[in-house]
Amino acid sequence: MFDLEESPGNIMDMTEGNSLHKSKHDTGSVGNTDDGQKYDSGGVSYDFSCIYSKDLLPAEDGEEATKHFLQELVNILMAHVSKSIKRSSKVLDFHHPHQLKEGLEGFNLELSDQPENLEQILVDCRDTLKYGVKTGHPRFFNQLSTGLDIIGLAGEWLTSTANTNMFTYEISPVFVLMEEVVLRKMHTIIGWKEEDGDGIFCPGGSMSNLYSVLLARFHLFPAVKTHGMSAIPHLALFTSAHSHYSIKKAAAVLGIGSENVVLIRCDERGKMLPSELNARINEAKIKGLVPFYVNATAGTTVYGAFDPLNEIADISEHHGLWMHVDGLLQECNQLCAEYLFQPDKHYDVSYDTGDKSIQCGRHVDIFKLWLMWKAKKKSQLAHPLQGSEGFEAQVNHCLENSEYLYYKLKRRTDFQLVFKGKVAPKIKAKMMEEGFAMISYQPLEDKVNFFRCVFSNPATQREDIDFLLDEIVRLGSEL
Amino acid sequence: MFDLEESPGNIMDMTEGNSLHKSKHDTGSVGNTDDGQKYDSGGVSYDFSCIYSKDLLPAEDGEEATKHFLQELVNILMAHVSKSIKRSSKVLDFHHPHQLKEGLEGFNLELSDQPENLEQILVDCRDTLKYGVKTGHPRFFNQLSTGLDIIGLAGEWLTSTANTNMFTYEISPVFVLMEEVVLRKMHTIIGWKEEDGDGIFCPGGSMSNLYSVLLARFHLFPAVKTHGMSAIPHLALFTSAHSHYSIKKAAAVLGIGSENVVLIRCDERGKMLPSELNARINEAKIKGLVPFYVNATAGTTVYGAFDPLNEIADISEHHGLWMHVDGLLQECNQLCAEYLFQPDKHYDVSYDTGDKSIQCGRHVDIFKLWLMWKAKKKSQLAHPLQGSEGFEAQVNHCLENSEYLYYKLKRRTDFQLVFKGKVAPKIKAKMMEEGFAMISYQPLEDKVNFFRCVFSNPATQREDIDFLLDEIVRLGSEL
Numbered sequence: 001m002f003d004l005e006e007s008p009g010n011i012m013d014m015t016e017g018n019s020l021h022k023s024k025h026d027t028g029s030v031g032n033t034d035d036g037q038k039y040d041s042g043g044v045s046y047d048f049s050c051i052y053s054k055d056l057l058p059a060e061d062g063e064e065a066t067k068h069f070l071q072e073l074v075n076i077l078m079a080h081v082s083k084s085i086k087r088s089s090k091v092l093d094f095h096h097p098h099q100l101k102e103g104l105e106g107f108n109l110e111l112s113d114q115p116e117n118l119e120q121i122l123v124d125c126r127d128t129l130k131y132g133v134k135t136g137h138p139r140f141f142n143q144l145s146t147g148l149d150i151i152g153l154a155g156e157w158l159t160s161t162a163n164t165n166m167f168t169y170e171i172s173p174v175f176v177l178m179e180e181v182v183l184r185k186m187h188t189i190i191g192w193k194e195e196d197g198d199g200i201f202c203p204g205g206s207m208s209n210l211y212s213v214l215l216a217r218f219h220l221f222p223a224v225k226t227h228g229m230s231a232i233p234h235l236a237l238f239t240s241a242h243s244h245y246s247i248k249k250a251a252a253v254l255g256i257g258s259e260n261v262v263l264i265r266c267d268e269r270g271k272m273l274p275s276e277l278n279a280r281i282n283e284a285k286i287k288g289l290v291p292f293y294v295n296a297t298a299g300t301t302v303y304g305a306f307d308p309l310n311e312i313a314d315i316s317e318h319h320g321l322w323m324h325v326d327g328l329l330q331e332c333n334q335l336c337a338e339y340l341f342q343p344d345k346h347y348d349v350s351y352d353t354g355d356k357s358i359q360c361g362r363h364v365d366i367f368k369l370w371l372m373w374k375a376k377k378k379s380q381l382a383h384p385l386q387g388s389e390g391f392e393a394q395v396n397h398c399l400e401n402s403e404y405l406y407y408k409l410k411r412r413t414d415f416q417l418v419f420k421g422k423v424a425p426k427i428k429a430k431m432m433e434e435g436f437a438m439i440s441y442q443p444l445e446d447k448v449n450f451f452r453c454v455f456s457n458p459a460t461q462r463e464d465i466d467f468l469l470d471e472i473v474r475l476g477s478e479l
Numbered sequence: 480m481f482d483l484e485e486s487p488g489n490i491m492d493m494t495e496g497n498s499l500h501k502s503k504h505d506t507g508s509v510g511n512t513d514d515g516q517k518y519d520s521g522g523v524s525y526d527f528s529c530i531y532s533k534d535l536l537p538a539e540d541g542e543e544a545t546k547h548f549l550q551e552l553v554n555i556l557m558a559h560v561s562k563s564i565k566r567s568s569k570v571l572d573f574h575h576p577h578q579l580k581e582g583l584e585g586f587n588l589e590l591s592d593q594p595e596n597l598e599q600i601l602v603d604c605r606d607t608l609k610y611g612v613k614t615g616h617p618r619f620f621n622q623l624s625t626g627l628d629i630i631g632l633a634g635e636w637l638t639s640t641a642n643t644n645m646f647t648y649e650i651s652p653v654f655v656l657m658e659e660v661v662l663r664k665m666h667t668i669i670g671w672k673e674e675d676g677d678g679i680f681c682p683g684g685s686m687s688n689l690y691s692v693l694l695a696r697f698h699l700f701p702a703v704k705t706h707g708m709s710a711i712p713h714l715a716l717f718t719s720a721h722s723h724y725s726i727k728k729a730a731a732v733l734g735i736g737s738e739n740v741v742l743i744r745c746d747e748r749g750k751m752l753p754s755e756l757n758a759r760i761n762e763a764k765i766k767g768l769v770p771f772y773v774n775a776t777a778g779t780t781v782y783g784a785f786d787p788l789n790e791i792a793d794i795s796e797h798h799g800l801w802m803h804v805d806g807l808l809q810e811c812n813q814l815c816a817e818y819l820f821q822p823d824k825h826y827d828v829s830y831d832t833g834d835k836s837i838q839c840g841r842h843v844d845i846f847k848l849w850l851m852w853k854a855k856k857k858s859q860l861a862h863p864l865q866g867s868e869g870f871e872a873q874v875n876h877c878l879e880n881s882e883y884l885y886y887k888l889k890r891r892t893d894f895q896l897v898f899k900g901k902v903a904p905k906i907k908a909k910m911m912e913e914g915f916a917m918i919s920y921q922p923l924e925d926k927v928n929f930f931r932c933v934f935s936n937p938a939t940q941r942e943d944i945d946f947l948l949d950e951i952v953r954l955g956s957e958l
Contacts (some may be wrong), residue, residue, distance in 0.1 A: 056629040058564050058617070058938035066629055067557060072555050073633045077640045078546060087538050097648065100656055109653075109660050111852045115869065121630065121854050125637055128846065131653050135643050138537065142650060148642050150535040150545055151600065154552045156639030158604050161556045163627050164614050169576065170911070171621060174588075174610050181588050185480055198919035201681045203842060214732060228736025253693060255734025257707025273709035346707030363682060363842070367607065370588075374595045374603060375532035390594065432649070 036124075046109040048072070048119035069118055076126050079217050081148060084134040084461055087467075090435035091140050092133040098132060107131065138459040139437040141468060146456030151375040155368030166362035179366040182373065201365040206246035209295070209326060213237065213250045215294040216322035236289035238262045238280060240272035240307055242300040242444075244326060252459045260289065270305030272296065278315050293322045302444050302452060405453060405465050423476060424449040430475045437464075437471050527551070527598035534597075542787035544849060548597055555605050560627060563613040564938055566946075569914035570619050571612040579610060586610065617938040618916040620947060625935030630854040634847030645841035656846040661852065680844040685725035688774070688805060692716065692729045695772040695801035708734045716743045717759060720787055721752035721779040721923075724806060739768065749784030751775065757794050772801045781923050877934040884932060884944050893952050901953060903928040909954045916943075916950050 046068045083089045089315045095104060103109070104217045107127040116124070136148030140249065162175075169176045179201060187197035202208055217224055221232040235256050239247045241263040252258045262284060265276045294316050296307040311326065316323040376390045409415055424441040428451075431437055441451045452471070525547045536545045562568045574583060582588070586606040595603070613619065615627030641654075648655045658680060666676035681687055696703055700711040714735050718726045720742040731737045741763060744755045760770045773795050775786040788804065795802040855869045888894055903920040907930075910916055920930045930951070 053630050053851075057560065058615075058626065063561055063564075067558065070553070070557060070560075070628065070633065073636060074549070077547060077636060080640060081536065081545065081549075082542055085542075097652070097656060100652060109656055109849075111660060111664050111849070115855055116853045118854070121633075121850065124850065124853060125633065128637065128653050129641060132641050133643060133650050133652070135641075135650065144644055144646075144650075147488075147537065148640070150548065151532050153639055153642075154549065154600075154604065157552065157556060158607065159637050160632055160635030160639070161559060161627070162611050163632075164612060165511055165623055167623075171612050171614065171623075173574065173579060173612070174607050177576060177588055181590060185590050224734065224736070225731045226736050226738045227735035228730075228739055229480075230713055231736070234707075234709055252704045253733065255703065255708035257703070257705050257710070260707055326549070357493065370590070371600065371603065372532075373590045375597070375600050390577045409874070447524060454667075 001294055046072070048122060049117050051118045052115055053118070053121075054115075061266050065118075069122075072122055073125060076122065076129070080129045080134075081136070081150075081153075084136040084148065085138065087464070089134070089137070089316060091137045091438045092129075092432065092435045093131060094432045094435055095131065104131065126443045133438065136457070136459060137438075138457065138461060139467060140457060140462070141437065141439040141455075143440050143452070143454045147458050147460075149372060149458070151372045152368045159364045159367045162364065164364060166364055166366075169427040172364065175364045175366055180215070182366060182370055185373070199364070201369075203363065203365070205244065205326070206249065209244065209324075210250040210253060212324040212326075213254055213293060214297070216324065217254065217256070219322060220292050227389045228259070233290040234260070234288065236260050236262055236284040236291045237293040237295070238264055238277060238291065238321075239295040240264050240266050240270075240297055240300070242266050242270045242272075242303060242305060243295060247295050247326075266305070270303035271298050271386045272307040272312065274308055274311040274315060277312065279319070281315070281319050290382065291319060291321055293324065295324050295326055297326045299327075302442065317454075358433045387409050394458050397458060398460075401455040401460055401462070401465060402453070404462050405455075405469075408465065412441075412469065415469070422449070423479065424451055426477045426479055427472055430478070431471065434475075437468050439472075485587075491805060519921075524550070527601060528596050530597045531594055532600075533594075544597075548601075552604060555601065555608070559608045559613075560615070560629075560632075562744055563615040563627065564617065566617055566943070568613070568616070570616045570917045571911065571914045572610060573763065573911045573914055574610060577633050583610065602821055612881040612917065615936070615938060616917075617936065617940060617943045618946060619936060620916065620918040620932050620934075620939070622919050622931070626859070626937050628851060628937070630851045631847045636849060637850075638843045638846045641843065641846075643843060645843055645845075654843045654845055657849045661845060661849055664852070670788070679841070681850075682842065684723065684805070685728065688723065688725045688803075689729040689732060691774070691803040691805075692726070692733055692735070692772060695803065696733065696735075699771050711958075712769040713739070713767065715739050715741055715763040715770045716772035716774070717743055717756060717770065719743050719745050719776055719779065721745050721747075721749045721751075721784060722776045723780050723781060726774050726805075745784070746898040749779050749782035751786040751791065753787055753790040753794060756791065760794070760798050760800070770798060770800055772803065774803050775785065776805045778806075781921065873937050876937060877939075880934040880939055880941070880944060881932070883941055884934075884948075887944065887948060891948065894948070901928070903930055903956065904958055906951055906954045909957070913954075916947050917949065918951075 015258060048069065051065050051069070055065045056062045056069060059065075100107075101109060107128075107130075108126070130161070135142075140147075164172050164175070166172055166175060166179070183197065183199050184194055186199075187194065216237075217232075217235065223231045237251060237256070237260065239261060243263075248258045248261045251261045262280050264272050264280060266272055277294065284291050294312055296309050296312045298306050298309070300307075313323055315321075373391075376394070428439065428441055431439070439451050439453055441449050443449045453468070527548065530544050530548070534544045535541045535548060537545075579586075579661075580588060584606075585608075586603070592949055619626075643651050643654070645651055645654060645658070662676065662678050665678075666673065683691060695716075696711075696714065702710045715738065716726070716730060716735070718740060722742075727737045727740045730740045741759050743751050743759060745751055756773065762771050770788075773791060775788055775791045777785050777788070779786075792802055794800075852870075853874070907918065907920055910918070918930050918932055920928050922928045932947070
């Protein structure tokens with residue numbers, strides 16, 4: 001059953017080199033290992049230069065070519081994964097848009113009417129990764145990717161191979177049930193009974209927030225679905241000044257109007273001030289608006305602050321408002337699929353019975369999380385020996401990293417609050433051009449531009465934080 | 480550089496069997512080839528039973544385990560791809576929800592707090608595919624997946640490995656430019672100048688349609704964004720009775736109200752009647768509504784009918800309405816990413832400058848299409864020898880299949896219009912239980928339940944159509 005002659009070779013080699021022939025566009029970097037040494041991939045090398053997409057499955061006799069093609073792709077992907085994690089490699093190889101568009105080293109983004117052979121397709125794949133950003137690199141501190149999780153990656157590869165859709169049990173029996181299982185598990189963790197919760201995974205946090213406003217509006221004014229906003233009173237909704245801008249966006253999209261989103265002042269740590277909330281609700285009522293919704297944030301975008309949920313809940317209950325918690329769950333964020341929270345008092349999600357989503361078809365987002373959940377565990381305590389990569393441990397590692405950064409910053413004399421906020425952008429620009437680390441910055445209220453260090457990448461260690469600080473000092477001193 | 484000792488073995492074997500040990504949950508089917516023969520995968524077998532997620536990258540020394548794990552996964556995926564395409568395999572192995580939930584043959588969907596070892600994770604992956612639907616099977620006639628495209632699959636694997644997001648050039652330089660290139664190419668094809676078009680890829684046709692209504696509303700009444708629907712007149716929009724329900728859904732979500740969507744009558748072929756459209760627009764005006772939007776469908780959901788675009792455009796222009804064409808482009812549909820059309824007279828997409836999408840972060844949908852476009856070509860004429868798998872040829876093959884079905888149906892005496900519409904559901908239920916083919920059905924207006932055969936799978940040949948017809952007759956005769 002195993003025929004060595006048919007093997008495309010060294011599937012274990014994770015350097016960038018492999019058996020690809022030099023393409024017509026290639027100027028030399030492809031087909032070589034990092035140190036420039038050329039080799040074939042350990043046996044019979046396969047010539048992709050006369051094979052085209054049409055020769056792959058479902059073409060008759062396409063199985064052999066398909067195997068070889070996918071195997072070669074996997075070699076390229078594995079090389080990328082391996083390189084991404086290495087501190088000696090750059091986080092990015094920065095180029096300006098016009099440079100990339102000009103076709104750097106033969107990497108041609110343009111589409112011609114001629115089909116490319118599979119050799120060129122594989123070179124295109126390698127180049128796409130080469131000129132991209134290695135979001136899994138230990139020194140990628142930028143938002144939003146949180147490192148490459150191999151189990152999650154496996155989940156994505158399988159999902160795309162299964163190539164189906166979430167709209168019916170008929171075509172997605174397993175995935176539909178997995179979504180139910182995972183949602184029920186999440187409900188249990190936050191203390192809901194099985195029958196209290198419902199939900200779907202949707203494409204990102206902004207969509208989740210839009211759903212929450214939509215549900216609240218329908219719950220309180222069901223006529224809006226058929227008759228529209230003209231049939232219901234003027235609405236007002238409330239969120240903290242530090243919350244994500246998606247709440248305003250949702251109000252604009254849903255026809256409520258962005259100016260009817262009232263931003264509540266925060267304390268100096270970025271937490272919503274409950275007294276302010278109460279005052280603004282009363283103010284809105286006096287103006288003739290109908291307050292109907294409060295968004296509380298558990299982890300604000302910039303400071304990571306947690307609004308005082310209990311106090312907000314009391315105020316919401318007092319005024320009869322729907323309270324939504326934008327829950328920036330670590331494991332969900334990582335998947336670009338945030339769970340939609342509703343307060344348990346409003347569990348009866350009756351909106352659009354039969355089809356829960358705004359979309360009709362829906363991408364299968366669930367398998368990745370389900371598989372990661374199977375492979376990791378919730379808590380370190382349940383099985384101490386294998387706990388170091390559980391979700392909880394992963395989050396704790398990130399928190400330890402941020403404590404370490406704080407500790408180091410307090411002790412260093414070469415960092416101080418910069419004025420006018422022009423330093424951070426300049427340092428970042430130089431950092432991106434050199435490509436050894438990546439971090440984001442922004443201003444907030446009266447604060448000037450400051451670096452915002454995101455810890456979510458499990459690959460990041462203390463040495464990377466030290467490197468980052470030294471790098472900022474070095475680049476800053478050259479200004 | 481190629482060390483045979485380190486090779487996990489037969490990467491070329493695409494049967495279901497491989498080197499996985501039997502898991503504690505496994506009752507025997509895993510680890511065997513289809514004919515039950517057991518083997519190791521051609522060399523050193525790797526023991527995944529004592530390896531956990533924590534042992535994979537970014538763990539120190541995690542590279543070796545990562546390579547082996549991903550390679551084993553790829554073996555499983557390749558076996559699935561190979562099997563999916565084989566007519567001798569079932570399209571699906573049907574089970575009711577309660578059966579799957581009970582943990583069929585040890586396939587346990589539930590999440591425990593214990594981490595599973597990678598052997599079990601791989602078994603879970605195999606089982607997930609085993610109990611799913613093979614949407615790439617030549618006899619999968621059901622909506623909506625259109626066969627598994629190997630280049631598209633490669634694109635998805637790379638996209639998930641790159642693990643980034645579309646929100647900035649900073650973190651997605653290559654993908655952001657690819658989106659621009661592909662959109663510009665699409666604009667050129669439909670006859671727009673470069674500077675006339677703009678757009679984004681979004682998660683599915685329903686979202687695209689929602690965007691179109693959103694843009695039209697903002698274009699005509701920009702105040703709606705900040706002030707909401709209460710600041711603008713009562714709106715009405717128009718779409719054919721055979722169009723996709725997402726237009727109604729969009730009106731509900733956007734606060735316009737689903738009852739303000741006016742459904743226009745169609746002719747017997749499912750095309751919108753322009754005279755009806757004109758009459759209903761006038762009627763809405765008399766009622767005090769403000770008509771602002773017409774959706775014309777190029778390929779309706781059930782009949783695949785094309786609305787008379789030119790006549791609708793004339794009427795829209797006369798009344799000053801925004802005309803949107805729901806373009807069911809084959810290549811886009813296939814990707815769950817439909818391009819958003821706007822009429823060229825309204826090209827100035829000024830909505831939400833700076834961030835074009837409702838979402839903030841956005842999944843990278845573009846690479847798959849870009850890569851497929853590179854690998855196929857637009858037209859058969861440009862390069863006759865390699866044209867048989869171009870997009871155009873692929874669509875033509877589907878059209879030929881549907882002509883063939885029509886031809887056969889006309890000649891067969893054992894098919895006729897059924898009454899009461901109870902036959903199709905019964906035949907489909909039996910078909911799914913047996914699992915050798917899959918087709919959808921539905922009623923429409925005065926028509927009873929009828930089979931709806933979707934031709935979009937390049938794997939489907941005439942023999943599959945013959946098989947389908949015979950199967951329907953066979954199952955029907957047993958009722």
